[in-house]
Amino acid sequence: MSTGTTKLDVVVSDVVPVNELVTRFHFRRRDGGLLPTFSGGAHVVVEMRDGDRTRLNPYSLMGSPLDTREYTISIRRDDAGRGGSLFMHRQVKPGLEMVISYPVNLFSLDLRAKKHLMLAGGIGITPFMAQTSQLAGTGGNFELHYTCRTASLGTYADVLQQRYGNRVRLYHDDREERIDLDRLLSSQPLGTHLYVCGPAGMINWVRDRAASLGWPPETVHFEHFAAPQPGAPFDVELAVSGKTIQVGEQQSLLEAMEAAGVDPPYLCRGGVCGQCETNVISYEGKFIHNDHWLSDEDHKSGCKIMPCVSRFEGKSLILER
Amino acid sequence: MAAKTIISRPIYGTLSPQPGKHHLFIADAEGALAITDMAGKAPSGFFDGAEIVFIPGPEGKHIAGLEALKPAQLHIAPSFASLLPRLRQTLTNARMGLRLYLAGTEGLIGQAMQVALEAGIDHTSMQTEHRGSLARRMQCVHCKGITENVTTQPALCSHCGLLLLVRDHYSRRLAAFQGVCINAEDRSEIPPMEEIFR
Numbered sequence: 001m002s003t004g005t006t007k008l009d010v011v012v013s014d015v016v017p018v019n020e021l022v023t024r025f026h027f028r029r030r031d032g033g034l035l036p037t038f039s040g041g042a043h044v045v046v047e048m049r050d051g052d053r054t055r056l057n058p059y060s061l062m063g064s065p066l067d068t069r070e071y072t073i074s075i076r077r078d079d080a081g082r083g084g085s086l087f088m089h090r091q092v093k094p095g096l097e098m099v100i101s102y103p104v105n106l107f108s109l110d111l112r113a114k115k116h117l118m119l120a121g122g123i124g125i126t127p128f129m130a131q132t133s134q135l136a137g138t139g140g141n142f143e144l145h146y147t148c149r150t151a152s153l154g155t156y157a158d159v160l161q162q163r164y165g166n167r168v169r170l171y172h173d174d175r176e177e178r179i180d181l182d183r184l185l186s187s188q189p190l191g192t193h194l195y196v197c198g199p200a201g202m203i204n205w206v207r208d209r210a211a212s213l214g215w216p217p218e219t220v221h222f223e224h225f226a227a228p229q230p231g232a233p234f235d236v237e238l239a240v241s242g243k244t245i246q247v248g249e250q251q252s253l254l255e256a257m258e259a260a261g262v263d264p265p266y267l268c269r270g271g272v273c274g275q276c277e278t279n280v281i282s283y284e285g286k287f288i289h290n291d292h293w294l295s296d297e298d299h300k301s302g303c304k305i306m307p308c309v310s311r312f313e314g315k316s317l318i319l320e321r
Numbered sequence: 322m323a324a325k326t327i328i329s330r331p332i333y334g335t336l337s338p339q340p341g342k343h344h345l346f347i348a349d350a351e352g353a354l355a356i357t358d359m360a361g362k363a364p365s366g367f368f369d370g371a372e373i374v375f376i377p378g379p380e381g382k383h384i385a386g387l388e389a390l391k392p393a394q395l396h397i398a399p400s401f402a403s404l405l406p407r408l409r410q411t412l413t414n415a416r417m418g419l420r421l422y423l424a425g426t427e428g429l430i431g432q433a434m435q436v437a438l439e440a441g442i443d444h445t446s447m448q449t450e451h452r453g454s455l456a457r458r459m460q461c462v463h464c465k466g467i468t469e470n471v472t473t474q475p476a477l478c479s480h481c482g483l484l485l486l487v488r489d490h491y492s493r494r495l496a497a498f499q500g501v502c503i504n505a506e507d508r509s510e511i512p513p514m515e516e517i518f519r
Contacts, residue, residue: 114441186342190415191441214341214418216446 008035008044012096013070022123022155023089024062027071027100035068040131041107041195041223044071045269047099050087056255057084058225058268060126060197061103062156064133071100074155076123081227082250104267107197107223109134114191116142119179119206121198125155127223128197132164145179147171147198181206185213196222225270226290226309228252234312238262238321239281253307262321264307271309278305278319285314330489333430333451338363342370342418345411346392347433349376349401351453352425353383359422360390368392372411374404376429401432408433412440422448428458428469431496444493455518459487460497467497472518475503484511487518 014026029035038061048055059073078085092098107127109116116135118128125146135142144167148154151172160168171177185194194215196206203222210220230250237244238257247256254276257264267273271291280303289299291306298304305312305319336359338344344367346356353375360368372394373387387395398404412419421437423430430449437447456470459478466480475484478500485500492499504510 112441112443186416186418188417189441190412190417190419192417212340214339214343214420216339216420216443218443218446219417 006102007047007099008102010035010071010098010100012092012094012098015092015094018074018155019152021153022074022076024072024074025088025092027073027098028069030097035071036102037068038065038071038103038130039105039108040065040134041109041127042103042105042130043107043127043225043268044073044103045101045266046073046088048084048087050083050091055082055084055087056269057227058270060107060130060223062126062129064137065130066133066137071103074123074126074129076155078227082230084227104273106268106273107195107221109140109195110193110219110221111140113193113219114141115189115193116140117184117188117192117194118142118144119194119196119198119202120144120146121196121202122148122153123155124196124198124202124224125157125160126197128195129156129160131195132160136164142167144168145171145184147173147179147202150174181209182213185210185215193219193221196220197224200224200226223272224292225268225272226292227270228255228309229288229290229311231288231311232313234314234317236312237316237318239318240321247311252309253305253311257307257321264321266308269308271306274306276306276308278307278321279303280305281318281320283312283314283317285312285317287312326489329491329493331427331431331449331491331493333449335359336422336424336448336450338367339420339448341420343415344368344371344420344422345415346371346373346375346422346424347404347408347429348373348423349425349429349453350378350380351383352423352429352450353377353387355424355450355452356422357383357386357390372396374398374408376400376404376425401429405436408436409440412437412442415440420448421446422450424450425452426454426456427451428456428496431458431491431493434493435496438493457487457518458497459485459500460492460495461485461500463502467495468500471498471500472516473514474517475512475514476500 009030010027011030013028016024043058043060045058063072075088077089203224241262245256245260247253265275267275274293288311290309336355368390371392373392374396423433456472459468459471461478464481468479483502486503488499490499
């Protein structure tokens with residue numbers, strides 16, 4: 001396959017339930033060696049071989065970048081999703097041999113910052129686990145604001161408070177605790193960078209308020225892996241490879257191309273990295289864009305699609321692949 | 322407006338009002354005109370939260386135009402060196418939401434940017450507009466001395482006296498163009514000196 005998809009042969013060394021929804025998975029190299037170095041915010045793409053179906057999902061590495069004996073990821077069970085998280089929760093046991101990608105970082109710290117202000121929502125805490133470990137190791141200045149539904153679903157909130165004390169502030173939805181966002185953003189020293197990871201609504205809210213309050217775009221970093229949404233099956237003609245394929249209800253366009261032996265480059269499979277951007281040659285119908293990569297103009301133009309997360313409804317679609 | 326030659330050679334834009342809570346302008350001489358031109362595009366009340374620091378230079382013009390904008394503060398300084406302590410203090414106490422606008426000569430823009438970079442503002446986050454002289458601030462790569470207001474090619478280093486080729490190679494960290502000895506092989510070879518940075 002293509003860019004960034006160099007593979008690592010690993011074995012599951014531990015599976016640890018964290019709370020009623022989240023489970024942590026530990027991976028070590030099968031040959032016992034050290035894993036590649038990564039930086040806080042990096043993710044790996046995990047290959048899930050589930051019968052005749054292979055899913056490839058991105059997950060943030062949450063261990064300390066200072067320790068590469070193992071990689072750890074935490075996965076929230078999504079009962080209504082396409083089945084990747086359920087497969088991990090139900091099928092993956094210690095000793096299972098799996099394949100993961102090399103780490104890729106699309107959410108890295110800007111180490112020129114005077115201060116790092118981090119906002120996490122729910123399972124969006126995972127990249128910050130690695131970033132705070134990295135910064136703590138070098139005496140970096142950070143502050144983490146973490147919103148969770150309830151204390152028992154505040155994944156790693158206890159660990160973080162133990163490690164970093166009052167540098168971590170928790171907000172519980174069930175106790176009506178809310179971030180006073182405008183006040184928080186307006187009281188940060190010059191040279192602060194902002195990082196946000198969580199549900200799409202939270203990311204949009206934070207980016208919007210930051211822009212209004214005069215935070216330059218270079219100082220606002222965010223990551224949200226959109227999971228591919230299921231939808232009505234549709235047919236696609238791939239002009240370069242001369243194939244016509246059908247994208248199934250539970251399948252992404254990228255997965256359907258791969259199943260037909262066409263391998264577009266990818267890094268994140270979540271609408272963030274831009275690698276799989278594909279030109280549209282012609283279409284009759286409408287696009288269902290779900291990515292964070294293309295601009296609004298690109299979305300309206302009908303000239304481009306991100307096959308990892310976006311779909312199509314209509315009579316015909318011809319892509320340059 | 323200078324043509325882009327090599328990647329480090331700064332290019333400047335046109336000032337435009339940014340969203341923000343405080344607006345800090347630093348300008349010299351004709352840079353004041355970039356601010357008054359921008360004022361026409363600014364939302365009403367924009368200058369209520371603005372601070373303008375202005376170096377009029379020898380001609381001493383444009384102060385009235387800036388006063389007419391009624392900024393929250395207008396500070397007139399005789400030189401960049403004289404406003405430096407004040408600028409450092411302002412940036413040290415500043416919060417995110419402060420936006421920086423630099424207008425005027427390359428030397429002024431470069432030196433103000435240098436201080437702002439140290440304070441943690443990314444150079445791409447600053448608004449810049451070049452107005453007035455193209456005279457360069459030059460660092461001699463041999464003795465490291467800085468010569469201000471270089472208008473000729475080649476130029477004489479005011480510290481070590483070497484004859485220097487003024488390159489487009491620019492350092493944001495030093496806020497200076499690099500000057501390299503033009504006749505290192507044979508010091509008796511003296512190329513003609515032309516005034517090209519006006």
